[in-house]
Amino acid sequence: xxxxxxxxxxxxxxxxxxxxxxxxxxxxxxxxxxxxxxxxxxxxxxxxxxxxxxxxxxxxxxxxxxxxxxxxxxxxxxxxxxxxxxxxxxxxxxxxxxxxxxxxxxxxxxxxxxxxxxxxxxxxxxxxxxxxxxxxxxxxxxxxxxxxxxxxxxxxxxxxxxxxxxxxxxxxxxxxxxxxxxxxxxxxxxxxxxxxxxxxxxxxxxxxxxxxxxxxxxxxxxxxxxxxxxxxxxxxxxxxxxxxxxxxxxxxxxxxxxxxxxxxxxxxxxxxxxxxxxxxxxxxxxxxxxxxxxxxxxxxxxxxxxxxxxxxxxxxxxxxxxxxxxxxxxxxxxxxxxxxxxxxxxxxxxxxxxxxxxxxxxxxxxxxxxxxxxxxxxxxxxxxxxxx
Numbered sequence: 001x002x003x004x005x006x007x008x009x010x011x012x013x014x015x016x017x018x019x020x021x022x023x024x025x026x027x028x029x030x031x032x033x034x035x036x037x038x039x040x041x042x043x044x045x046x047x048x049x050x051x052x053x054x055x056x057x058x059x060x061x062x063x064x065x066x067x068x069x070x071x072x073x074x075x076x077x078x079x080x081x082x083x084x085x086x087x088x089x090x091x092x093x094x095x096x097x098x099x100x101x102x103x104x105x106x107x108x109x110x111x112x113x114x115x116x117x118x119x120x121x122x123x124x125x126x127x128x129x130x131x132x133x134x135x136x137x138x139x140x141x142x143x144x145x146x147x148x149x150x151x152x153x154x155x156x157x158x159x160x161x162x163x164x165x166x167x168x169x170x171x172x173x174x175x176x177x178x179x180x181x182x183x184x185x186x187x188x189x190x191x192x193x194x195x196x197x198x199x200x201x202x203x204x205x206x207x208x209x210x211x212x213x214x215x216x217x218x219x220x221x222x223x224x225x226x227x228x229x230x231x232x233x234x235x236x237x238x239x240x241x242x243x244x245x246x247x248x249x250x251x252x253x254x255x256x257x258x259x260x261x262x263x264x265x266x267x268x269x270x271x272x273x274x275x276x277x278x279x280x281x282x283x284x285x286x287x288x289x290x291x292x293x294x295x296x297x298x299x300x301x302x303x304x305x306x307x308x309x310x311x312x313x314x315x316x317x318x319x320x321x322x323x324x325x326x327x328x329x330x331x332x333x334x335x336x337x338x339x340x341x342x343x344x345x346x347x348x349x350x351x352x353x354x355x356x357x358x359x360x361x362x363x364x365x366x367x368x369x370x371x372x373x374x375x376x377x378x379x380x381x382x383x384x385x386x387x388x
Contacts, residue, residue: 045078117157273342342382
């Protein structure tokens with residue numbers, strides 16, 4: 001760098017400049033040369049090095065270099081080069097102005113730290129694009145790790161910037177943080193808990209992108225579209241977005257419908273209450289009506305047969321005949337303990353689809369059939385009438 005200054009002084013002497021104007025002209029020329037070299041280094045990096053690096057990464061068979069060293073990352077790296085050149089030229093340009101040189105050196109150092117942090121953060125973000133398909137547990141774990149690493153990098157960068165501005169060693173600031181760690185943990189208590197909860201949520205594979213989850217006591221009921229260390233975004237079925245902190249899912253209870261979605265069947269568990277007064281033995285008129293309509297066979301119509309038990313058998317047979325019901329899974333119609341609302345029969349079976357519209361249509365059709373055919377067996381569905 002001194003060679004440039006000596007060259008400028010030699011040129012000025014050759015031009016015959018003398019007197020008080022020499023230092024001023026020399027300083028202006030050094031500033032122009034510094035600005036020119038700074039801009040030139042940035043231009044060469046953007047126009048030559050970036051296209052060259054992109055061509056090399058495209059020719060390699062691996063994909064990780066295309067992700068890590070894309071154009072945005074390389075351009076961010078190029079933004080650091082002019083600052084480094086200026087850093088080296090400042091002592092030469094302002095060797096007669098130590099205060100100005102010190103101020104510009106610190107500002108340049110801050111610029112280098114900030115852009116270096118941007119470069120590291122962008123590179124770290126690219127890591128989350130590697131390894132695993134979208135929504136996989138491996139992908140989410142890498143994303144959580146990247147989130148923690150990004151926070152650590154930014155925290156270190158802030159400490160270094162402060163150290164540069166106050167002209168202190170960064171290590172002395174890090175040592176001083178030990179005394180205030182308790183205060184920092186208190187101030188950032190919610191953030192730290194959220195980070196830990198986010199890591200637990202992804203590392204234990206409790207939920208993944210694409211899962212349908214339901215959180216009791218909250219409006220959360222939809223598909224997970226994004227998981228970060230501090231938030232879980234859920235798209236409701238009305239296309240609204242609900243955000244829930246991971247700590248709510250970790251510390252509380254939530255329902256993940258992933259098993260149902262993977263299995264391809266959805267559970268149905270419904271109760272139908274019948275009036276106790278309508279429960280009776282099969283009489284001759286009811287027996288004749290059931291035989292005429294082929295709702296039962298003579299072997300089932302014994303003298304001690306109760307109409308609600310016969311109806312339970314009919315319901316099981318009806319459900320097994322339906323093509324939308326998976327008869328290979330648990331299927332039953334059982335009687336529960338009588339209540340003030342009547343005698344309940346609980347239906348437990350599985351619909352062979354997870355599509356919401358098809359599921360609700362099948363369940364509604366089955367319940368409508370039950371309500372309609374209950375009278376054929378002499379049963380009355382319980383209904384509470386308001387007092388007159």
